[in-house]
Every structure is written in structure tokens, then in C-alpha cells.
Amino acid sequence: MNRIAAAALGGALCLAVPASAGSGDPTRIGRVNTTFRLTGDDKIVIDRYDDPRVDGVSCYMSRAEKGGLKGALGLATDPSRFSIACRATGPVSLHGDVPDNEVVFGASASWLFKEIRVSRLWDKQKRVLVYLVWSTQALTPEGSPYNSVSAVAVDR
Numbered sequence: 117m118n119r120i121a122a123a124a125l126g127g128a129l130c131l132a133v134p135a136s137a138g139s140g141d142p143t144r145i146g147r148v149n150t151t152f153r154l155t156g157d158d159k160i161v162i163d164r165y166d167d168p169r170v171d172g173v174s175c176y177m178s179r180a181e182k183g184g185l186k187g188a189l190g191l192a193t194d195p196s197r198f199s200i201a202c203r204a205t206g207p208v209s210l211h212g213d214v215p216d217n218e219v220v221f222g223a224s225a226s227w228l229f230k231e232i233r234v235s236r237l238w239d240k241q242k243r244v245l246v247y248l249v250w251s252t253q254a255l256t257p258e259g260s261p262y263n264s265v266s267a268v269a270v271d272r
Contacts, residue, residue: 136265142163143166158181160180161179163252165234169211172203172207173204173268175201175221177199177200177232178198178199178236179197179198198262199250207271215238221233221234231252233251234249234250235250244269246265247266247267249265
């Protein structure tokens with residue numbers, strides 16, 4: 117597939133899953149500046165996502181954001197560096213049947229070609245919800261291998 121077709125396909129995929137699939141916009145917990153620039157610092161941001169289908173579970177995701185002029189204009193592609201920690205923040209209960217694998221959150225990492233997604237997988241045997249953060253990338257055929265995982269046990 118040529119790069120133009122890959123870019124078009126990637127743009128369509130990014131539009132297919134909204135930047136904040138699931139419970140809506142994340143709650144920004146904070147940020148740490150990592151590189152000073154006159155036009156805007158590079159930083160690590162920490163956002164909280166509450167699972168829309170599971171009461172009592174919140175996921176905290178840290179990710180890198182590019183600064184500078186491109187970052188300020190929303191044209192920079194953020195690096196695929198992120199981490200996730202999901203925790204029971206209250207009694208954990210499922211809303212009906214939870215799919216075995218579902219994208220529950222997303223965040224744009226560039227203006228068109230890249231998105232960071234969080235998938236929830238259900239380990240029925242152990243009654244554990246597994247959250248996987250990963251990224252899409254339209255311009256590379258293999259996508260991004262970077263990922264992080266966290267798990268939350270569901271009360272019996």
C-alpha cells in the first residue's frame with residue numbers, strides 16, 4: 117500500500133473511533149514539563165479515564181506531549197510513550213455483559229494520523245479486567261509496538 121493510501125486509511129480509522137470513545141473527555145490530573153522551549157514545553161501529562169461500562173474502575177494514563185510551535189498549533193505528532201495504571205476506586209460492578217475485547221478510551225496523538233487507544237479485555241476464568249494502552253499509526257505498515265497493561269479484579 118502506498119503512503120498516500122495508508123494516510124487516507126489511517127485518517128478514516130482515526131475518525132471511526134472518536135478521540136474520547138467511552139465516557140467522554142478525560143480528567144486532567146496534572147503535567148510535568150520535561151523540555152523547555154520558548155514556544156511551549158514538551159511535557160508528560162496524566163489523565164484519568166473512568167470506564168463507562170464498569171462502575172468503580174478508573175485508569176490513569178501518562179503520555180508524552182510535544183511542545184514547540186507545532187505542539188501549540190496541534191500539528192505535532194506525540195511520541196508513542198505512555199503508561200497505564202487502572203485501579204478499583206470503589207465497588208467494581210459490570211453494566212450487563214462486557215465484551216471480551218473493546219476499545220473504551222482514545223486520545224489523539226497527532227492532528228490526523230495517530231491515536232492512543234485503551235482496550236479492555238475480559239479474562240472470564242480469573243474474573244479480571246485487563247486494560248491495554250496502545251497506539252495506531254497510519255504512515256507505518258506495522259503500527260506501533262509500544263504498549264502497557266494493567267489489570268483490575270472484579271469482585272465475585
